[in-house]
Amino acid sequence: MWSNHNKFFSYLSGLIVEMMQFSRDLARQLMYNIIEFKPALITPHKLISQIILEGVSRFKPLKFANFKEKNSPEVMDLIRYLKKEKTLDDTQRTLIDFRMAESKCRSDLYEDAFDMFIKCQEALQGVTSFDDTLEENFFNLGYFSDDPEFTSKAYQKTIEIRPNNYHSWNNLGNAYIDLQKYKESIYCYKQAIEINDKFEKAWYNLGATYVDLKQYEKAIPCYEKAIDIKPDFDSWYSLGLTYTDMKIYEKAIYCFEKAIEINPETELWYILGVTYSNLQKHEEAIPYYKKSLEINPNNPLVWYNLGITYANLGRDRDALPCFEKAVGLNPEFDLVWYNLGIIYINLGEYEKSIPCFQRVVEEKPNFDKALYNIARAYNFMKNRDKTLEYLKKFVVLNSKWKRNAYKDRSFEWLWEDDDFLNLVG
Template sequence: MAEWDADLDHIIPSSILPPLWAKLLVGFVSLVCFARSYDGDFVFDDSEAIVNNKDLRAETPLGDLWHHDFWGNQLSSNTSHKSYRPLTVLVFRMNCYLSGGFHPLSFHVVNILLHSGISILLVDVFSVLFGGLQYTSKGRRLNLAPRSSLLAALLFAVHPVHTECVAAVVGCADLLAALFFLLSFLGYCKALRETNKEGTHSTFWVLLSILLGAVAMLCKEQGITVLGLNAVFDILVIGKLNVLELVRKVLHKDRSLENTGVLRTEGLLFRMSLLALGGTGVLYVRWKIMGTGPPAFTEVDNPASFASSMLVRAINYNYYYSLNAWLLLCPWWLCFDWSMGCIPLIKSVGDWRVIALAALWFCLIGLICQALCSEDSHKRRILTLGLGLLIIPFLPASNLFFRVGFVVAERVLYLPSAGYCMLLTFGFGVLSKHTKKKKLVAAFVLGILFINTLRCVIRSGEWRNEEQLFRSALSVCPLNAKVHYNVGKNLADKGNQTAAIRYYREAVRLNPKYVHAMNNLGNILKERNELQEAEELLSLAVQIQPDFAAAWMNLGIVQNSLKRFQAAEQSYRTAIKHRRKYPDCYYNLGRLYADLNRHVDALNAWRNATVLKPEHSLAWNNMIILLDSTGNLAQAEAVGREALELIPNDHSLMFSLANVLGKSQKYKESEALFLKAIKAHPNTASYHGNLAVLYHRWGHLDLAKKHYEISLRLDPMASGTKENYGLLRRKLEQMQKKNI
């Protein structure tokens, strides 16, 4: 079994703490870093993954989770991103159930606790990676690298690049994958416990480790890479492979090659076979579930992958790697999204950014050479394992095996950052060993820990709500059209249309094919009655993306407002063609038919809207009002009652049905509905005004007078109410004269 010299550990500038206290310290520091995000909102992707995800709703069968992607879409759909993470979705659903709904606080608390637990678990993982596997006579694993493991775990706990994973609810996928990744590694280590017989292992723990790797993959795709790390650890630490010695023997055709330990260990070969078979089997099942086809991404998601030149692709991929490395080294430059022009393509080797590639590979080659060729076996193994932990979990995001849907994503660095922290800790040890100013090195390390902690606290605050998050990105990625789009959308949601227009226009300027920005800008212009420009934008959007159903519907609304009814109908029909289950489009189509006095068509369209979306209040209301206005009171009453059964607390439906019942002289029932609607919305003038009309008809003149006056107080300009109130007052005056 591997025995590691612990001399290196004594020069690490950190204190030796008892194992429990070391873990408590790491856990506490990790909580301090990200506690500020505990009461944050659902931001950015959280809305789609949580609030709008039908798989989190109680009425959705649990079995559906295994056939849907992370966002609740069918994996077989062409629009699915194929992100198969059913266990993460299951955790979300359990959170909803236990917390009683979609409360962001409970989701954020889970993420913070997961990060804390992972950081604590890394104390054990780093102790193995730095110090190797050695056990007491009672079978307890020894921590031969207490300083190294503590410092590396602290560096991991406070790394600001983790903020997205911890502060964003969707980051739970990365956290769960990391948790089971580490458990799989520790389980594999348990399989390699020293026994009386050299080279023996526990097949049960090897299989359990593979199972935990599969569980990690079902949380997020990166999780399966733990099997690669297990293999590297087994070969280097347990098999004691000396790559330098092996290369020398191969080059010199040394016949003693066959005696190299790693090649003649049957146990190692058996374990490698299990890992290979297990990994292949899991990946095959994952591929079959995914539909044996890769996800479809667009050029704006990952422009380098669409470059026609292989050289351009290679240069840009390597530039992306250098940016990821820089985020690990200097995590001050953070952004929620790095797509849409945030990082312009490098199109020639004359671009100055090629220097970043050269710097990256200069460092990597230097580390690899040291890892493979150093005469110091401890140095070789620490560097190799550190590089393995850095590179292996990053491979699924590298574009080497398949196209990914992002340029740079901070969340994919969660696991690789553990390898970086290991290498950084080793670097501090080497620096401390070769300098007499050890206190200066210790102060430098403490400074990094403090600065990173401060950055985590600041960045966690930025992730608490969308306004801060989106605005924080403007200085980091000013060329990112999506950043401007999201700032504009946030402003529009708050009613600041003027500012929203400015940001939407900038998004379209930066990316002239950004159809979603065109659609939202067109919507605002439509509301501001700037119909010509709105039509131009929406027409361009559907020209760029012909299957953009929402843009077709909005174009139809604009054309309807421009009295271009035939074109509007065609636009609505096209929208429904591309999205068959589109209740809002059926609703707007019904409004068009109502404007054209095609009442039957209007009723059919609204009925389709309510079939697709039973809680579509506007469609129900319009049916009631149309039937009422055309004298079909019985049918209007039936529709109103049906609607209230489905949406019993909708005050607008109560109001509409109350009007119908009043005309049908069902005064008592009408009164009850009016009063219920007023209780829900006491400051709606029309509710009081129409109740007054009911009392007026019914003969309850004092009550009619009371509600007319309330209505006019709420809306003094309501001409109909004024007229009715005048009639009532004259009638009351006449009655008083008769009584006299």
């Protein structure tokens, strides 16, 4: 038998708070059993109030995993009840405000929650455990907000409480990137690195920022440092892209191959093919395009580039099915239609080439080369009138190039035609 109701009261409320850490259902059932038992001096509201105060007095932050959970109506009713309780002292009221702020977080009212956390911070200055809790809640506010201005404000408060939190410096840098404040973001990433020079994310983000600013020479050592710490796919891939932007293709290939070692099931095979093509190593590019198509056979861009590679090698018969596959996957791919038309001309299938070029002109009426090749196709078919019709359209768009038409030996049979000479002369 408990001789002191207050001790009994405190024991029960503390027990329920601890139980809530493991099973809310069991804690709730115990609470209802106590209320049903109705021990002297313990009313339901008084018990529940004490439970909440016991919980908030421990200064435990809203857990990251639970940050987006919806508020239960019961909890909101209890908070509103406690706000009206006249027996609470200032500290207890601040703690209730703190829980109210957390309820705002769960309702996605981040600005309101931020303002309430600030007021709680001012009311409980110097309470270290409370500052730690506030820091984590400010961090979560920054993480979940979609507004970069607000995100930056939340992370600034986190850093104000704990300046050596390198995660906060890094995330503040990310927020500044979204705001296109690159100078500020660089400062933040450097602060994170100064606190922890083994934090590879800050090195990676610093490199990416320099790339955004086209300061490639500064980006490279950042990516290399990130790779030294943690040689992951993203760092190798981004370093390869940086070398590609600098047209240092051999080093780009090395980086892409290292990335593929980490993740072979990637469309990076396609980028490797493009890189070999940029080096005019077309034969070497082909197996990379084919490997990319094994992973994703429905990528029209890969089919297109494989077709271009075959065309560059003079293998028009091999290029033809690649272009046909590409337009089958993406009928709006104008460049494929154009190159498919070129292949048909090269193969002597002039009638098939004309609809390809016309498809391009329908979408892009000023695509002068498509008009020129329609004229060439009709020329090979010895259709004088159609040849001159499309040559005239071409000359209207590109008068500077008309002399090239005169030098084009495919028009040799028209070199003595007055109308032709008037067009290209």
